[in-house]
Amino acid sequence: MKPGLLIVGTDTDAGKTVAACSLVAHLRLDCGLNILPAKPVQTGCTRRTDGSLAAPDLDAHLAAAGLAAPAPALLRLMAPYCFEPPCSPHLAAAQAGVTIEPAAIRDALAELAAACDGVVAETAGGLLAPLNLRGETMLDLARLLGWPVLVVAANRLGCINHALLTLRVLADASLPVAGVLMAQTAPPSADPLAAAIRRDNPQAISRFGRVPLLGEIPYLPPSATPPVWRTLAREAPALAQALEKIFP
Ligand SMILES: [Mg+2]
Numbered sequence: 001m002k003p004g005l006l007i008v009g010t011d012t013d014a015g016k017t018v019a020a021c022s023l024v025a026h027l028r029l030d031c032g033l034n035i036l037p038a039k040p041v042q043t044g045c046t047r048r049t050d051g052s053l054a055a056p057d058l059d060a061h062l063a064a065a066g067l068a069a070p071a072p073a074l075l076r077l078m079a080p081y082c083f084e085p086p087c088s089p090h091l092a093a094a095q096a097g098v099t100i101e102p103a104a105i106r107d108a109l110a111e112l113a114a115a116c117d118g119v120v121a122e123t124a125g126g127l128l129a130p131l132n133l134r135g136e137t138m139l140d141l142a143r144l145l146g147w148p149v150l151v152v153a154a155n156r157l158g159c160i161n162h163a164l165l166t167l168r169v170l171a172d173a174s175l176p177v178a179g180v181l182m183a184q185t186a187p188p189s190a191d192p193l194a195a196a197i198r199r200d201n202p203q204a205i206s207r208f209g210r211v212p213l214l215g216e217i218p219y220l221p222p223s224a225t226p227p228v229w230r231t232l233a234r235e236a237p238a239l240a241q242a243l244e245k246i247f248p
Pocket residue numbers: 016017057122
């Protein structure tokens with residue numbers, strides 16, 4: 001199977017989409033690789049293309065990399081499970097009468113990867129977000145894929161615990177961890193203690209989790225445009241080096 005990277009967040013709204021946008025844009029536009037993005041499970045879809053729900057995170061990945069709308073067959077491999085309600089995948093799927101099958105996602109991503117140089121896939125929610133009523137989670141998908149995992153942690157109070165729990169579960173499953181990327185998901189406060197916490201969080205996660213810190217995504221206002229996202233990976237040398245190993 002072609003190489004792939006799985007982006008896992010410590011929480012919902014941890015910064016996974018911006019991280020995925022940045023990585024895909026960097027790998028395609030700076031490194032010249034035909035890397036394709038994927039969002040295998042997406043809830044909170046509001047738009048339809050050709051009658052099918054479109055995944056907003058995938059739309060963002062494609063825009064970041066300057067990719068035109070893919071053909072419907074390719075789109076189905078990139079985003080096989082899309083649902084309207086903005087809730088946990090197991091609930092959204094159950095409401096739609098669908099069972100999310102991790103093996104079907106694995107097969108779709110393998111087929112997608114075969115059509116390009118490699119895949120960057122963004123998960124939904126956190127690592128133990130349930131996918132179906134059997135209780136299978138994003139972790140089961142990660143196990144099936146066996147791809148290196150990039151952990152994205154929102155740099156906020158409480159993120160050390162969330163990140164260390166995520167890293168512990170990945171280690172227990174013997175899954176390779178590429179490293180941790182911190183994301184500033186809210187405008188930074190000028191309060192001195194908040195600033196000290198913000199500076200310490202990445203170091204604490206890296207030291208206590210024994211995992212490389214690959215970079216820090218600054219706060220991006222909603223008006224930030226795809227060219228801004230692209231610079232993030234380029235300006236984080238540790239991240240760029242980790243990506244070179246995964247996508248040689
Ligand atoms: Mg997202």
